[in-house]
Amino acid sequence: MHHAATLDAHTAVGSDRLRAVARNAFPFVVVGTIWEVVARAGVFPRQLFPTLEDVARSLVDLTVSGILPHHAFETVLRLLSGFGLAAILGVGIGVLMGRSRRAEDIILPLVSILAPIPGLAYAPLFLLWFGPGELSAVLLVAFVSMFSIIFNSWTGVKAVKEIWLRSALAMGADDRRVFRHVILPGALPYILTGLRLGLAQAWRILVAVEMLAAVPWGLGWLIFGAREFLNTDAMMAGIVVIALIGLGLEKFVFQKIEHYTVVRWGMMEAMSRSP
Amino acid sequence: MNESTQRRRTMIRGLLSLAAAAAFYQLVALSGYFPRVLLPTIPTVLTTLYDMLSDGSMLHHAAATLYRVLLGFALAISVGLPLGILMARFKPVENFFLPLVSALMPIPSFALVPLFMLWFGIGNLTTVLIVFYAATFPMLFNTWTGVRSVNPIWLRAAGAMGADEKRLFWKVIVPGASPFIITGMRQAFLRSWIAVVGAEMIAASDYGLGWVIFDSKEFLQTDIMMAALVVIGFIGYVFERVVFGSIERATVYRWGMVRMAKG
Numbered sequence: 202m203h204h205a206a207t208l209d210a211h212t213a214v215g216s217d218r219l220r221a222v223a224r225n226a227f228p229f230v231v232v233g234t235i236w237e238v239v240a241r242a243g244v245f246p247r248q249l250f251p252t253l254e255d256v257a258r259s260l261v262d263l264t265v266s267g268i269l270p271h272h273a274f275e276t277v278l279r280l281l282s283g284f285g286l287a288a289i290l291g292v293g294i295g296v297l298m299g300r301s302r303r304a305e306d307i308i309l310p311l312v313s314i315l316a317p318i319p320g321l322a323y324a325p326l327f328l329l330w331f332g333p334g335e336l337s338a339v340l341l342v343a344f345v346s347m348f349s350i351i352f353n354s355w356t357g358v359k360a361v362k363e364i365w366l367r368s369a370l371a372m373g374a375d376d377r378r379v380f381r382h383v384i385l386p387g388a389l390p391y392i393l394t395g396l397r398l399g400l401a402q403a404w405r406i407l408v409a410v411e412m413l414a415a416v417p418w419g420l421g422w423l424i425f426g427a428r429e430f431l432n433t434d435a436m437m438a439g440i441v442v443i444a445l446i447g448l449g450l451e452k453f454v455f456q457k458i459e460h461y462t463v464v465r466w467g468m469m470e471a472m473s474r475s476p
Numbered sequence: 477m478n479e480s481t482q483r484r485r486t487m488i489r490g491l492l493s494l495a496a497a498a499a500f501y502q503l504v505a506l507s508g509y510f511p512r513v514l515l516p517t518i519p520t521v522l523t524t525l526y527d528m529l530s531d532g533s534m535l536h537h538a539a540a541t542l543y544r545v546l547l548g549f550a551l552a553i554s555v556g557l558p559l560g561i562l563m564a565r566f567k568p569v570e571n572f573f574l575p576l577v578s579a580l581m582p583i584p585s586f587a588l589v590p591l592f593m594l595w596f597g598i599g600n601l602t603t604v605l606i607v608f609y610a611a612t613f614p615m616l617f618n619t620w621t622g623v624r625s626v627n628p629i630w631l632r633a634a635g636a637m638g639a640d641e642k643r644l645f646w647k648v649i650v651p652g653a654s655p656f657i658i659t660g661m662r663q664a665f666l667r668s669w670i671a672v673v674g675a676e677m678i679a680a681s682d683y684g685l686g687w688v689i690f691d692s693k694e695f696l697q698t699d700i701m702m703a704a705l706v707v708i709g710f711i712g713y714v715f716e717r718v719v720f721g722s723i724e725r726a727t728v729y730r731w732g733m734v735r736m737a738k739g
Binding site for chain 1: 576
């Protein structure tokens with residue numbers, strides 16, 4: 202490596218980054234190669250086990266023709282409307298429970314009975330009650346993601362230290378100001394955690410909901426429908442897009458929220474929970 | 477007002493709230509405003525539940541579901557736990573698997589159901605594999621985090637006191653990582669439980685609690701649906717509280733690692 206001496210700091214950083222990329226890409230190359238070899242060897246029917254080429258081609262075709270973006274758009278829209286509903290209701294109910302002992306006593310038993318049942322188990326019931334289409338799908342997503350938002354908002358409001366409230370009151374703050382300037386900021390890290398959990402649950406359940414409900418568009422519907430015609434390549438293309446959306450949520454929403462709450466509020470125990 | 481009257485008030489209000497909700501539901505169901513098949517009365521649901529329990533059909537469904545969920549969960553632990561430990565202890569293993577895990581983890585398990593149905597057909601194999609997929613990642617991820625977060629000072633102290641690799645592993649690393657591992661199991665089971673119900677609905681065979689719920693939709697048997705919901709809720713509750721609760725008491729609390737992640 203006699204060139205190394207002549208490299209300036211800038212390219213040294215560049216080659217470090219290159220090495221990191223190569224290291225991350227390596228496992229995918231290995232798995233991809235194995236996949237390709239198995240697919241081409243004809244061990245399994247090509248229709249059931251498409252080559253990466255086929256998958257890539259149908260990914261491009263479906264994207265260019267606008268079919269895949271339309272499915273993805275409807276899925277994201279459904280996710281956001283269900284989650285938005287859950288966020289409004291969940292934070293509202295949770296904060297109310299945290300503030301009022303009476304509300305807590307009344308709502309908590311109901312919530313505790315409904316929450317432990319996996320959300321998808323309610324799906325057929327929702328489909329019967331609210332029709333087989335869009336309404337059921339959105340309501341179900343909202344219902345499923347609401348519980349962790351309620352529980353976390355409730356915990357957050359209860360975790361606000363009594364002494365903060367008393368000192369704010371002693372300094373002459375009225376109820377509204379106490380709520381706005383003490384309770385809300387104090388509970389916010391918990392509320393954000395609840396929202397993050399809720400969104401993750403909504404996302405996991407949505408794909409299945411789209412398979413069960415009769416919706417005309419949506420990635421869940423796309424991959425489920427592709428099964429009928431043995432379009433395994435289209436199915437895989439759909440799964441790739443689902444993975445990308447999931448990854449996007451993870452990188453741009455969940456990690457951002459976590460970083461924001463942990464850093465901004467100094468809740469370091471979330472990061473270093475080691476005893 | 478002292479604490480015990482407050483607690484009693486909480487209990488009374490809770491019971492009143494449940495009774496009021498039940499009475500309200502019953503009134504709506506009786507009012508005939510909605511079709512009776514869609515909104516069965518509470519006695520109807522209870523009768524159905526009792527009938528299905530006593531003729532054994534509900535137990536059969538529950539057994540099928542439990543078999544799938546426990547098999548998938550056991551597979552997930554037997555892969556996720558060792559792999560998580562290996563990833564945390566050996567850098568090359570981590571370098572190879574971490575990118576793959578990060579790419580697969582955001583895919584909801586249900587997205588794989590149609591693919592697995594094509595590959596493995598309808599029935600047990602597909603459901604078990606979906607459960608396995610859903611449960612492996614929380615197990616793996618928590619184990620990995622747990623082993624990495626074992627305090628290096630403990631390792632060095634044990635090493636200085638002459639512990640060999642094997643003792644180090646069993647006496648320091650395993651207990652040190654145990655709160656994370658148990659949290660991982662708990663999360664993994666929760667995911668498995670959700671996954672098995674969903675997978676049974678889509679990749680249905682002929683038994684299973686998820687399957688019976690979905691199947692009774694075809695025949696508008698809302699009472700069977702609700703009876704199955706009760707059983708699902710009950711089993712989930714038993715596992716969450718009784719099984720994992722006692723595992724926690726037997727391990728984490730006894731070893732004095734009280735700083736548990738809140739379940």
